[in-house]
Amino acid sequence: MKEIIRTEGLGKYFGEMAAVHEVNFTLKEGIFTSIIGPNGAGKTTLINLLSGYLLPDTGQIFFRETDITRMRPEKRVKIGISRSFQVMNIFPRLSVFQNILLPVLSCLDKNSRLFSALSHQRGAIDEAERILNEVWLWDERDLPAGQLSHGDQRLLELGIAVASNPQVCFLDEPSSGMNPIERIKVLELVKKLSVERKTTFAIVEHDMDVVFSLSDWIAVMNRGQIFAEGKPEDIRNNQEVRDIYLGEEI
Amino acid sequence: MKKALAIFALVFLLAILPQFAGKYLLYMTIHIMLLSLFSLGFNLLFGYTGLLSFGQAGFYAVGAYACAKILLAVPSLLVGIIGGVAIAGVASFLLGILCIRHTRIYFSMLTLSFGMMIFSLAWKWRDMTGGDDGLVGIPRAPLEIPGLLRLNMAPMQNYYYVVLIFALLAIYVFHRIVHSPMGLTLQGIRDSETRAACVGISVRNYRLVSFTIAGLYAGLAGALLPPLETTVTPPVAHWSYSAEPVLATLLGGIYTFAGPIVGAVLFYIMKDIIVRFTQYWLICLGGIVVLLVMGLRGGVLGIFFGKGGQG
Numbered sequence: 001m002k003e004i005i006r007t008e009g010l011g012k013y014f015g016e017m018a019a020v021h022e023v024n025f026t027l028k029e030g031i032f033t034s035i036i037g038p039n040g041a042g043k044t045t046l047i048n049l050l051s052g053y054l055l056p057d058t059g060q061i062f063f064r065e066t067d068i069t070r071m072r073p074e075k076r077v078k079i080g081i082s083r084s085f086q087v088m089n090i091f092p093r094l095s096v097f098q099n100i101l102l103p104v105l106s107c108l109d110k111n112s113r114l115f116s117a118l119s120h121q122r123g124a125i126d127e128a129e130r131i132l133n134e135v136w137l138w139d140e141r142d143l144p145a146g147q148l149s150h151g152d153q154r155l156l157e158l159g160i161a162v163a164s165n166p167q168v169c170f171l172d173e174p175s176s177g178m179n180p181i182e183r184i185k186v187l188e189l190v191k192k193l194s195v196e197r198k199t200t201f202a203i204v205e206h207d208m209d210v211v212f213s214l215s216d217w218i219a220v221m222n223r224g225q226i227f228a229e230g231k232p233e234d235i236r237n238n239q240e241v242r243d244i245y246l247g248e249e250i
Numbered sequence: 251m252k253k254a255l256a257i258f259a260l261v262f263l264l265a266i267l268p269q270f271a272g273k274y275l276l277y278m279t280i281h282i283m284l285l286s287l288f289s290l291g292f293n294l295l296f297g298y299t300g301l302l303s304f305g306q307a308g309f310y311a312v313g314a315y316a317c318a319k320i321l322l323a324v325p326s327l328l329v330g331i332i333g334g335v336a337i338a339g340v341a342s343f344l345l346g347i348l349c350i351r352h353t354r355i356y357f358s359m360l361t362l363s364f365g366m367m368i369f370s371l372a373w374k375w376r377d378m379t380g381g382d383d384g385l386v387g388i389p390r391a392p393l394e395i396p397g398l399l400r401l402n403m404a405p406m407q408n409y410y411y412v413v414l415i416f417a418l419l420a421i422y423v424f425h426r427i428v429h430s431p432m433g434l435t436l437q438g439i440r441d442s443e444t445r446a447a448c449v450g451i452s453v454r455n456y457r458l459v460s461f462t463i464a465g466l467y468a469g470l471a472g473a474l475l476p477p478l479e480t481t482v483t484p485p486v487a488h489w490s491y492s493a494e495p496v497l498a499t500l501l502g503g504i505y506t507f508a509g510p511i512v513g514a515v516l517f518y519i520m521k522d523i524i525v526r527f528t529q530y531w532l533i534c535l536g537g538i539v540v541l542l543v544m545g546l547r548g549g550v551l552g553i554f555f556g557k558g559g560q561g
Contacts, residue, residue, distance in 0.1 A: 051448065074451055074452045077448060085444075089445045090442065091441035094434070094437055102446075105435070110431050111431045111432060111434070112432060112456075114430055115426045117430065118429055118434060121431060124431075160445070
């Protein structure tokens with residue numbers, strides 16, 4: 001399997017606190033990867049660094065063989081790296097459809113068009129409609145996104161993340177705040193998208209049943225470092241991981 | 251269909267207005283159109299991009315002074331207006347580079363300071379601007395396209411038609427802009443800057459475009475002023491003048507296309523009525539704005555189209 005993202009000695013420090021410290025992490029193409037760990041382990045910071053939302057203090061990030069350590073987030077999207085947010089981050093006043101249309105236009109490099117009518121962007125509209133169907137939001141397409149239920153907003157968030165047609169997509173707790181049924185539904189959708197769209201997903205998730213059933217690879221973080229990674233069964237049997245995070249529940 | 255009919259009726263009414271209206275009504279209508287353009291541009295920044303500028307009068311003044319200077323040197327209306335707009339556009343582009351680096355209150359304060367800087371220039375740079383006397387004796391030069399036409403602008407109604415045509419064109423262009431992919435992109439930035447960046451939008455560039463377009467509209471409104479008044483004085487650059495599009499937009503509704511236009515009409519009607527009874531008309535206006543902000547965030551059009559109406 002080819003690697004798609006690689007970090008070398010990646011670090012981010014907030015004062016005395018090492019949020020991410022000396023992380024050497026490799027994401028392989030087509031491998032559904034989960035990043036797990038207790039609260040404050042540095043999972044979200046790692047995603048923020050990889051997506052360009054934060055700049056690292058030390059180390060480097062490579063996308064395929066390109067050094068993207070200091071590349072701006074909007075540029076990273078253009079080369080194929082996308083993300084969703086842990087705290088809801090959608091466009092609340094835009095309609096559900098427009099929420100998806102915007103990243104599609106951006107992906108096609110068409111959002112700087114000043115005078116052409118939106119309704120003439122046929123290609124982008126078709127693609128946005130296809131994604132709306134994929135994330136089961138077709139019936140809600142004309143609602144302002146801010147009026148959707150929490151679960152639907154999470155689906156929309158996922159839709160926005162995949163609408164720019166990324167090669168790698170980081171999802172930060174895609175099912176947070178959902179009930180168990182919605183949670184399984186949304187994570188199965190992620191799995192389905194990863195197969196159909198050939199996007200490599202890396203997700204941060206707290207539901208261990210889901211993590212162990214969906215993932216091909218699991219990285220466990222604690223205190224800013226990745227201290228174990230491997231196939232689900234290896235992680236399940238790793239005594240250290242059980243001590244720190246999993247307890248005896250698995 | 252209903253909407254198209256209403257717009258057609260309104261344009262028709264405006265077109266035949268000089269046939270039955272007196273000079274004062276025409277004068278008022280021109281001012282309403284200027285404030286409409288001024289407020290539309292302001293609302294591209296505020297309602298569509300989420301940036302509250304308190305310095306738009308600066309660009310209005312640049313347009314007005316530039317047009318006045320040109321008209322004093324070259325008596326051709328079109329050259330004056332287009333020149334004024336272009337210079338205001340350059341000014342807003344350059345100051346925009348500095349202002350759009352910040353958002354929220356920091357952006358507002360920056361625009362306020364740059365606006366007041368332009369005011370100081372108008373006030374102090376006597377050789378160029380005439381200082382507190384302003385520029386006087388600006389000709390309402392004829393509209394001239396060499397070899398094609400020459401229209402005398404001395405009668406107010408002829409100039410009224412020039413303003414009307416500019417206003418209709420500018421409103422049409424504005425409609426195209428906000429319904430284009432660019433318009434959607436600006437609204438996305440307004441809703442969530444971080445999300446916009448994470449779908450591949452270079453937020454600063456789009457903010458700069460929005461700022462420049464707002465400056466061009468302010469400049470156009472400003473450039474249409476000197477031929478009407480035949481003078482330009484520093485108060486047009488003052489921050490209190492920047493408040494007019496803010497108030498008009500809040501009155502009409504910030505999230506509707508026509509909000510600023512409706513607001514401009516209401517603003518002038520209220521000003522005209524209240525001022526007949528008391529010189530403290532601004533207190534009354536302030537009270538109305540307080541009511542609107544507390545009770546009707548969507549402005550007057552928000553009442554009819556719902557808060558998120560796209561009118």
